[in-house]
Amino acid sequence: MSIPPAASKVVIHVAAGIVNDTKGRVLIAKRPEAAHQGGLWEFPGGKLESGESVEQGLRRELAEELGIQVCVSRPLIRLSHDYRDRRVLLDIHQVLDYQGIPQGREGQPLEWLTPEEMDADRFPAADRPVISALRLPSRYLITGAAPAAPDAFLMHLEQRLARTGVPIVQLRAPWLDTDRYADLARRCAALCRRMGALLLVNCEVELATRLPVDGLHLSEQRLLALDQRPDLGRCLIGASCHDADTLARAATLGLDYALLSPVCPTRSHPESEPLGWKRFAELVDPAPLPVYALGGVGDPDLQIAWRHGAQGVAGISGFWSRSS
Structure with a gap:
């Protein structure tokens, strides 16, 4: 199988959120086995729709996936990662305030972990620097x-x-x-x-x-x-x-x-x-x-x-x- 040159790779712009509970743990979700990077854990979010800002896409995705309403967020880290067949542009936001109780509305397993408990090998490569950002103060x-x-x-x-x-x-x-x-x-x-x-x-x-x-x-x-x-x-x-x-x-x-x-x-x-x-x-x-x-x-x-x-x-x- 030939690997597409970098210039021809599909660029997928993703907004994802860092959602904390009252104990300071972070919510992660498991990707479907059939999906790209299936079976690995990720930070909830998804692909932006045409014309959406990162903030708009984040609010929509977390409402659809988790049933919560994002009230306030701020940028945490922005990353680009090349896979064999695509390039992912990740905009990760820290959710500072939200309403509702997170639930796996699409049937996805959820887990709450502290940043120190996260094993980078359980996450897609694109997400691993996010773990470093979570472990570091501002x-x-x-x-x-x-x-x-x-x-x-x-x-x-x-x-x-x-x-x-x-x-x-x-x-x-x-x-x-x-x-x-x-x-x-x-x-x-x-x-x-x-x-x-x-x-x-x-x-x-x-x-x-x-x-x-x-x-x-x-x-x-x-x-x-x-x-x-x-x-x-x-x-x-x-x-x-x-x-x-x-x-x-x-x-x-x-x-x-x-x-x-x-x-x-x-x-x-x-x-x-x-x-x-x-x-x-x-x-x-x-x-x-x-x-x-x-x-x-x-x-x-x-x-x-x-x-x-x-x-x-x-x-x-x-x-x-x-x-x-």
């Missing part, structure tokens, strides 16, 4: 300059976590040597566990394997030096990116997320030309992984970040340096 703190003494650094981190509630932290401290960085990382890891946050280290891969942390963040230089994803078990792995090539590299290595910067002008890198939101969206649209907006952004920019395809916002000044 706000991401990067540590910055602080008093050199570890105790003062930890006190500042504790204060910022308590005030902002950001659930993921990247320990960025390039001024420390390896031993001092490792010691600080161990102490930060204990603090983050106590406060319910994840800690990612920004260091050499080998050092990360020896630290009790939740993940590794790769600098652009470290990203480009790798030819495969580091073997860190179930740890999150992300990378700093600045253009289409580095985003593609992060996706090829199967990383869990990327930081794309700078979106807006920053005081820390005044020489860097900002991407702006339009260019940010153009770079993120083909990227098959969650991407955070970084550079001159913070909590007030979450809505605009979501509208431009971002997982959320990351920052030093927005979360680490602010006094409020």
